[in-house]
Amino acid sequence: METATQPLPPRRALLSLLVLLLVLAAAGLAGCEKKGAYELTNEGLALVRAGHPDRALRRFEKAIRVDPDYPYGYYYAAGLYNGRHQWRRAEGYLHRFLELRPEDGNGWYTLAFCLEGQARELLGEGATDLHGAALRSYAAAHPPPLASDRALVEGYLARAQEAYAKAKAAGLPIP
Incomplete structure (x- = not known):
């Protein structure tokens, strides 16, 4: 025996549609807001060239967090730490860089x-x-x-x- 599906009441249909749109929008935005390690590293290099080493260091360290296997965030962060004579921090980053690029x-x-x-x-x-x-x-x-x-x-x-x-x-x- 077949039963015809009853249409949702207008309020319920509207609420379902709204939830679906919110889920789709959230899924789309989640992928858009995250920059990759390569892009963050390039931004950091531009900041170094512009004379903003502190901001650059934050970009390099964010690149490391975004992709711990991308080597160049470590390399450039180490260079800035070398310049600050923060040798141990630089050394740690260099060891990780060399693990990735021996x-x-x-x-x-x-x-x-x-x-x-x-x-x-x-x-x-x-x-x-x-x-x-x-x-x-x-x-x-x-x-x-x-x-x-x-x-x-x-x-x-x-x-x-x-x-x-x-x-x-x-x-x-x-x-």
């Missing part, structure tokens, strides 16, 4: 710079502008007074030397 010579070079920065801070003002072999020679001739600091400097410089070697192996012209 053959990237620029990443290895930037990590070496970061490690040397940490060593330079322990060595003091005389080491400010030194890199590579010159920094290692300075550290040997002017070690920090504390044995724990000497060990840290040696560790940073050894790891920096390894990172420079990886950068060179990746094709960067490292002397």
